[in-house]
Amino acid sequence: MTETWTMTKALNEGLRRSMRDDERVLLMGEDIGRLGGVFRVTEGLQAEFGEQRVMDTPLAESGIVGSAIGLAMRGWRPVCEIQFDGFVYPAFDQITSQLAKQTYRHAGSQSFPVVIRIPYGGHIGAVEHHQESPETYFAHTPGLRVISPATPHDAYWMIQEAIAGNDPVIFLEPKSRYWPRGEVDLAASGIGVHASRIVRRGTDVTLIGHGAMVATLLAAAEIAEQEGTSAEVVDLRSLSPIDYGPLIESVRRTGRAVVAQEAPQHVSVGSEIAATIAERAFYSLQAPVLRVSGFDTPFPPAKLEGVYLPDADRVLEAVDRALAY
């Protein structure tokens, strides 16, 4: 059975299902209860599950994550919402010094099933701190899992899988993809939560990305097709761990790879992927692995986001370069 939902609706339904399945799951964050969240992702959930399980917290990100850790010690399964990507930093210490290390510190005597949902990324014309891509900081932190759905179907399933898992998860929601609709297969996910997926088949170059970037890569692939270049597109879905199997298999066939991300390039997830592909598919590469990223500047004022964010043209420029080798 399938439904056609926005990602917001898919997340809402996924959260609802998780909360129905397990009464230890609770939601906490700013404005998520009565208001239903600034993006309405948690709409209706406080009415259904009550104030105790859907908590409007004080305005304190570190407090949200820190108390979630304590709740997890007590056997609850907290799902925290950080209202915007740029506001996760006050909670950074609780996430990296505490949450990421608690299982290790406890030598496995407890698990810490805390999910932290963060709307992230650009393309929404917002003011400063509301269009960040902080995934690298968390992917770089051992002890965390980092995932990001690109479609409503993946959003529906991955949020449930993140909640059901026993490890801390940073769940990055590409907010520019909140409103486009997509088919959601309610029967099954069809794929592991950390698996990467080839979403378009091609022969000449492999395009790799996550979150909102996947739509951009598909658009670039369509244009490339008209020009006679057959591009394969891979949705990473998980940034930590990264499922390299399909990536390497793809690059072995195409011989060329372009990794695209909204995040700034210097020391990014894209850089890690480029290095790993070079190491594992060295003899298959006809060209170096190229990266297309945001510039290494703070995210610019909204009027300049079109210049800053990689679009199909920037992706195709890299494809041209890769093919020229």
Added chain:
Amino acid sequence: MATASETICLLSPEGVLVESEMTERLLPLIEALPEERLLDFHRQMAVTRRLDVEASHLQRQGQLALWIPSIGQEGAQVGSGYAARQQDHIFPAYREHAVARIRGVDLMRLIELLRGLDHGGWDPAAHGNFHLYTLVIGSQTLHATGYAMGIGLDGASGTGDPERDEAVMVYFGDGATSQGDVSEALVFAASYQTPQVFFLQNNHWAISVPVSRQSRTPLVRRASGFGIPGLQIDGNDVLAAYAVTRVALDDARAGKGPRFIEALTYRIGAHTTSDDPSKYRDEAELAYWQARDPIARYETYLRGRGVADAFFAEVAEEGEALAADMRRRTLALGPPPQSKVFAHVYTDPHPLIAEQQTWLEHYERSFGGEA
């Protein structure tokens, strides 16, 4: 030293019970204690101090990377430690060795932590609900608050049965009160009316920074700013520590909301064995506090109650024996297995961990003989 309008003290520095309106209300709690428990107060303080001294020696002999002395703070810790009930959960900072012992934690866990064998690693559920030491200043206050929120959600407090109702006690220091996380913990505790006692050991120093740099007002006043009732006590008075904490915990577990206790005490020793207080403290201040030692005053009190020499001698011997045992066991500690690097990074299986662990195994096997 910043005192509030009333600093609660049941037992003076001279070891004499104090008669006052406040003590009148609290002394019954002391009188209700069996004699055995009153002797335990001394035993715990004295033995913990003896083990603490031994641990410092072991550090100076190269057996530990670090030791964190608790000397001078035994009164606050033992009193509050005994005030907690078995079902309570304790969130320490990293200096609460006496509380650890009272909750049943073998100090070898702390030795192993400070020798670099692990990051703590004991299971709180199997160690009297004494949670792991947290080295990031103040972070534990949020974890404790979250835990207490969880107790509330479970309906495991406020039922009116103090034998079963649960409460949380979190320890932190004067330096920690400047950290944002501590404020946030107080915000959440007040908002959600958690069954929780915030126990602040104001030992007057955060390494080399005096408490006057942390606050221009007695720290206990912070509590009312958050809407949480707070009391200040003479932290070197084990009886006050016991009585006030007992009331606070029982109020919290009865659903009356969080409580805050500031225990005025002093860090007689250094911050850790890497620190040298002679660089920033003066002898006079040290002497002032040494004259207010928790163990000395309590011994005077017990002797005044008729406790004989033999008891004190026996406790001293016990201290010596336990110290020798701790030494023996420390010297016998071997290196941790290499596999420990990779153990328990995640609860669920993780491919990158498995890959790197396998790599290291192959790498180690590729070496032959001695370097």
Added chain:
Amino acid sequence: MTIARFPLPDVGEGLTEAEIVSWRVAPGDRVELNQAICEIETAKSLVELPSPFAGIVVELLAAEGDTVDVGAPIIAVDTEEASEAPAEPSPADVAAETATDAAATVAEEDEGSGAVLVGYGTTGNVQSRRHRLARAVPATAAASVIAKPPIRNLARELGVDLAVVMPTGLAGEILREDVIRHAEQAKVFHNLETPEAPVDREERIPVKGMRKAIATAMVRSKFTAPHVSEFTEVNATRTMELVKRLKASPDFAGVRVSPLLIMAKAVIWAIRRNPMVNSTWTDEEIIVHHYVNLGIAAATPRGLIVPNIKDAQDLSMRELAEALEQLTLTAREGRTTPQDMQGGTVTITNVGSFGVDTGTAILNPGEVSIMVLGAIRQKPWVVDGEVRPAYVTTVSGAFDHRVVDGDVISRFISDVASVIEEPALLLD
């Protein structure tokens, strides 16, 4: 006497040395466990050290005022009478253990190379490396052409098609020398460029020397012996696998292994089963040789020569490999002697090494058979009803029909091909 030594500990999380400020004990003194024995000054502070043992002080190993490295022993105590066992020098952390090792080598005063920027310092104690047992195994390679980017670049510059280059790398990859060798031979067998149109209408070259000799020999061979050629295509995957394994084997370290080696062994084996192919025709009699002097056609810029390996049937696989390598080197250097080229009984010509599939060869005069080893390429092959990529080559040969008929020729070709397909037959 049980002497225990107390190594200077790191008392402050990463200190590397300390100065002995004052001793509180002297040799001969009785010392108790934890008794303060000295005061040291570190970068951070003045620290009293408590004795880790009880006993009698034997020797103070550092003097007041000395700066001592962490890990160096500072006092020796006779602990025999004490109930405590002396502490093992097992300091808390790995850093201290490394320091102990370093301290043990201090006496040697082994300075570093000094070849480092000022400020970075080589502070004595050249470290040695842990001894590795096994060689690093190269990563498994992809299925298609394997060559590192610089090699691809070189191939492109030299106009070499990597698909036809015989790889000699351990992981099956094409090495720089493979590309260069191919290019060198390509210069001989491929036209790389189109020269300028000649100015003269004709060029006349005198027929003499080697050219004359080759012409004479080829004419004699071709127009006296009726040549018959047969061809067969075979799946050479197992030969390629064997070549790869031999290359990696310590028994074949230092010697070139190539499919030609397997071909040579195959020919020798097939000759045992089909002796007539290894003979010489004279008008009166056919001399069947019970030895194999294996000729290998070697192209040199001056022309084709065929030196042979004497009694190749007696050589082990390794010896044969060495002989083949030696033969090639000698020919390339122009040092092949007339004796090397006399007495051959059978020849192999390796057209595969320059990318050609097969050909009809001309017999070396006095011989009855010449085998042609073609290029080994990946091609589709049907295995169990499925089309799969496999290494495929053409095995062919030309034969003197005066001596052998089609059936012998076919059986011989078939035998050689069988070995290429299944080298394990050589174990017979």
